Amino acid sequence: DTAVSQTPKYLVTQMGNDKSIKCEQNLGHDTMYWYKQDSKKFLKIMFSYNNKELIINETVPNRFSPKSPDKAHLNLHINSLELGDSAVYFCASSQDTADTQYFGPGTRLTVL
């Protein structure tokens, strides 16, 4: 009965590859997010979707593309992976845009 789940938990890949991280929430929330946590633990918003519509798109390379097939899912696809993409990526969801955000367990991406 995990509230916000992400797969995979760990992802190790070579530079130049394309990869996806999946996120699902079973809380019935309308808003979902992707955050990136760098090696210094700094957390920064990447994207936010409300009712499947993109509402926040921070300055991230266009190699990163979120996809929301329905309100319960927000996947993150990354093209042409670079060394600097290595980080922990967190998915989160909230009932609405100003409500408490609940986070998934994170996906540790390592680009070699």
Add this chain to the structure above:
Amino acid sequence: AQKVTQAQTEISVVEKEDVTLDCVYETRDTTYYLFWYKQPPSGELVFLIRRNSFDEQNEISGRYSWNFQKSTSSFNFTITASQVVDSAVYFCALEAGSYQLTFGKGTKLSVIP
């Protein structure tokens, strides 16, 4: 623009000591929300508290308490009688009309047995 400052990068305390984690925020919005999250060594982010800008009452939850002072733009977090399980990185965050959380850089708390 919103900003959250957690000036304490790392704190070490001996078990059973009290410890206060500082958080100072900046925003021009009159309506905003403040949060604390805990990130234990296992890596997940655990929600602790949400406080809106119109509610300056202090909150206590077990050994945890929060002191919100608009006059100093601070939202400090105190752990009473710390335990080893409190060892974690603690993040203060602000949401102010931008539909996103602005996080501080976190304070790493180590509780030594």
